[in-house]
Structure formats: structure tokens, C-alpha cells
Amino acid sequence: MQNTPIMIMLGSDDIHPEMLQKRHLEKLVAGLVEEGFDLFDVLRSVTINPVLHYGLDAGLLRPGDPADFIVVDDLRKMNVLETWINGAESI
Amino acid sequence: MEQIYILPGFIDAHVHIESSMITPGSFAMASVPHGTIGAVSDPHEIANVIGIEGVKFMIEDGKKTPFRFYFGAPSCVPATDMESSGARIGSKEIEALLDKYGYKVSGRNDEFSRSY
Numbered sequence: 001m002q003n004t005p006i007m008i009m010l011g012s013d014d015i016h017p018e019m020l021q022k023r024h025l026e027k028l029v030a031g032l033v034e035e036g037f038d039l040f041d042v043l044r045s046v047t048i049n050p051v052l053h054y055g056l057d058a059g060l061l062r063p064g065d066p067a068d069f070i071v072v073d074d075l076r077k078m079n080v081l082e083t084w085i086n087g088a089e090s091i
Numbered sequence: 092m093e094q095i096y097i098l099p100g101f102i103d104a105h106v107h108i109e110s111s112m113i114t115p116g117s118f119a120m121a122s123v124p125h126g127t128i129g130a131v132s133d134p135h136e137i138a139n140v141i142g143i144e145g146v147k148f149m150i151e152d153g154k155k156t157p158f159r160f161y162f163g164a165p166s167c168v169p170a171t172d173m174e175s176s177g178a179r180i181g182s183k184e185i186e187a188l189l190d191k192y193g194y195k196v197s198g199r200n201d202e203f204s205r206s207y
Binding site: 009010011012013014015016017020021023024025026027029043045046047048049050051053054056057058059060061068069070071072073074075078080081083084085086088090 | 093094095096097098099100101102103104105106107110111112113118121122123124125126127128129131157158159161
């Protein structure tokens, strides 16, 4: 990620249910930032990079995009307060 | 006033939902509280068990939620001829999947190296 950040995407591969209950990508992002990786490189790897690489229809907060976004409290802790998909809050 | 940050939602770029032992719908429900809004999923595990019908199930179940599921056409079914698996997905089945669902296949999902 340090050398070629635009080539990196993050994925769980195999995530077991007891893990998924506690955490998913947000804690991976927080952990990488804690390790010293650039915040925007890490965020890019779970947003821009997969969307552009695969040509996905998920929103990236660009004008005209579907309203897919999250609200977090802290860029180091990445506690997710809200998740919105296509303009509706996911409860 | 507390500070908050708005970010694009997160995409799991490679995941086998079957390993979570829950259906796509439940996977969506479990992952959205963690900020995940979509997943690029390779359904080769269910495909290895029951073939195309399994892949179709995953796709149809995923469609029931607003979560953005993107399923790949699995390239390793079976992973090897040395196991007793439930199904085989060859070029005909892949073509059928692409036709029916208008897939964009951007590359291989998992590929197992030939070490035998």
C-alpha cells in the first residue's frame, strides 16, 4: 500500500459469523491507520479502488452518485454511527 | 458539538459469503452496522456444492436487500478433480450466468495453482 496505493483493495475473503458480529472493514481500516498507513490510501482501498476497478454502481459521494455513505465519530477509531444505502438509512 | 465525518460506504472487495455461514440477506444485515454497503462476492463455495442453482440463490437472495451485492461467475468449480464435489461449472454454465444476469466479469475470482 505504501508503494502503489491505487492498486490495493481490501476484502475479508472468509469472515466467520462471530467475527462479523463484532467487526468488519471499519476496524481493518482503523487498524491500518494505527499501523501508520496513510488515512486516504486506506480509505481509497475500500471505496474508490473497488468501485472504479470493478465498475460498480456504488456511490462515492460524487455529485449525482447514489447516496451511499457512512457517518463515523473519529477517523482513528472508525466507530460507525450511521450507514446509508441509496439514500435510505440501514437499520 | 461533537465532530462527525461522512465517508463513502465501504465495499468488501473479495469475500466468500458462504464462509460467514449466513445467507446474503443476513450478511447484509450483519455488515451494515460496520459501515459496509456492498460486497464483491465469489460464490464458488456454494457453486462447488450445488452448482449454478446455488449461485442463482445467492444472487436472488442478495437482491432482496438494498445492500450492493456483486457476484462473480466462479472460475474454480471444481477446485480440483481430486475431491468429490457436488458440481462442475464450465464455460456453458458461465455463459448462462452472464446471459441471465448481465454480469460483467472483470477477471478471475480465486484461482488455485496447479501443484499436483
